[in-house]
Amino acid sequence: VPALRILGISAFYHDSAAALVQDGVIVAAAQEERFSRKKNDRRFPQAAIGYCLEAAGLRIDQVDSVVFFEQPLLKFRRVAATWLGFAPAGCGSFVRVMSSWLTVKLHQRRLLAQQLARFGRFDARRLRFTEHHLSHAASAFFPSPFDEAAILVVDGVGEFATTTIGAGRGNRIVLHQQINFPHSLGLLYAAFTAYLGFKVNSGEYKVMGLAPYGRPTHAQTILDHLVHRKADGSFRLDQRYFDYCIGAKMTTPLFDALFGGPARKPESELTQRHFDIAASIQQATEHILLDITRAMARNDKTGNLCLAGGVALNCVANRKILDGSGFKNIWVQPASGDAGNALGAALVGHHLHGEQPRSPAPNRDTMQGAQLGPAFTQAQCEERLRRAGAVFTVLDDAALVAQTAQKLADGQVVGWFQGRMEFGPRALGNRSILADPRVVDMQRRLNLKIKFRESFRPFAPSVLAEDAQAWFELPVASPYMLLVADLNPLHRHACENRDDAAPGTAALNLPRSSVPAVTHVDDSARVQTVEARTNGRFHALLAAFKQHTGCPILINTSFNVRGEPIVCTPEDAFTCFMATGMDVLAVGNCLLDKEAQTVSSVERPDFEAD
């Protein structure tokens, strides 16, 4: 019997999620954190599954199969092998880790079936398992516009594999080669993330954002000492420098000695040394990824490359691969982290287990702009806002777009809540905070007064797809903010010290371009190109803003504050709006002015540092 309705689940490691694929169409996908309001929630995705079933109008017994994103027993073998590699060192972690395996994960099938039975009658025989990197590969290839492509998966670790090369053709995927734990690019980057005082698994973006402030003075040290490489890009990490296998830290004292000092304490001051180390690990990572993808391109006849795995969220490295690997086209899964594995698992269920055909459309992926989460009707938005005590006016589409564009052009910061929530780490114009990129201190203002985060962190521009090439050096579309592009020289400004090799954060407040708030110190920007056919309302807003200002670009940052997941519901949006320095909020066709609000004080939640 062909499986037509497949639920995919990713859980228990990082960022749990669920996805539902019906007749090959991605009907719904969402991360649990958005519902539970606990960032990177890794518990069983109860609410996300509930949402997916509701969106598809299905009961759990109408689902043909449920596919879990990895093989617990294979992972257990890796964990066991790790201690065989290190014992007699590592007794403490052996006891801790093994006891939790004995009590929980070895019973994964039973526990999952129990949880699924909470939704109704669930036949445990419908529960299937796939492998971690196969679900990543499926999430990268099956939604892509390619009929044939090479596939590269790079992350921290799943079961054994940390880096996997494969190929996709039609509805088949074959994985050819892999590099196993503990040799991992994701963990190498994570080690530096921890060393720089950020949280592993979420602070990696910050390292990438810091890199342009520094010089890659240690890149060669990394490549010479930490990584042993072969000509085909394959590598091993020298484990004397790392403690993540059996220890309580990511790195060892030997690592500290090599990089001239102890790890940075979280929240302490960032210095040029930290910028240089960030620049170094970024460059070393790009170097290794280029070696791997160039070797892949030499053996490839398709010209197409699909990427997934947490490392594929490194949009700076993605651009290097696009420019330098030899592949003509690349497509990156927007939910490349482990949340995307829920979607990958569902697609494995459909195309691989269910052997269902696949007919990709040229130049058009099947991710629907990653707009795969909950949406609220206008009536629901009004009802929910009213109950929250919000004061708002209801406008027709044209007035909403015109008034919002006017307010943006006046320098106001706008919360923009429309349509379906995005799947993956990026807000792409449905759960976004928007602002005018031409304002010089807008980056500082947004970071400190609205997102409550470090002032060095850059913001991304959303640009009308048809104007992208006039503003950015971007040869292809970038609908998911997964590629960086340099600002077109026409829009850069000459300013002192701009070519200084080590700009540091002092360069931050120089008016480097006509859109300074979205131009990093190296003139790069993490661009989202917005098409009318994917996100009509956001496209219309950008077009209206362009009409006012001549600038087809808006700052687009996710609708949340530091430490909090992106908002999901109108209530979440209103709470976040009231707790921050945002001026205006648009929820569907409702427009809220901060000054008109009568709710006296919405208590600002206690934002933990991320």
Place this chain on the structure above:
Amino acid sequence: LPADVLATPASAGPDSLAGSSSTKPLAAIATLVMHGLLALLFFVLVSPLAMLLRVLGVDVLGLRRDDRATSYWRKTGSN
């Protein structure tokens, strides 16, 4: 704790295995016993086996640098 994060499953659900308050002392004793047995297992079985493999030159995790190999890729499915 990276080793824990990389290797430890989170609880399967909001309330799974957390134990009700009446079973907590029992659960604590059970956990203690299990930890003791695991530590014993580690020193009696895991460590000697690991050391034996090392003496025999078996590189379980591929930790050693291999200057003669032309590639560190391994065929998928060959764990």
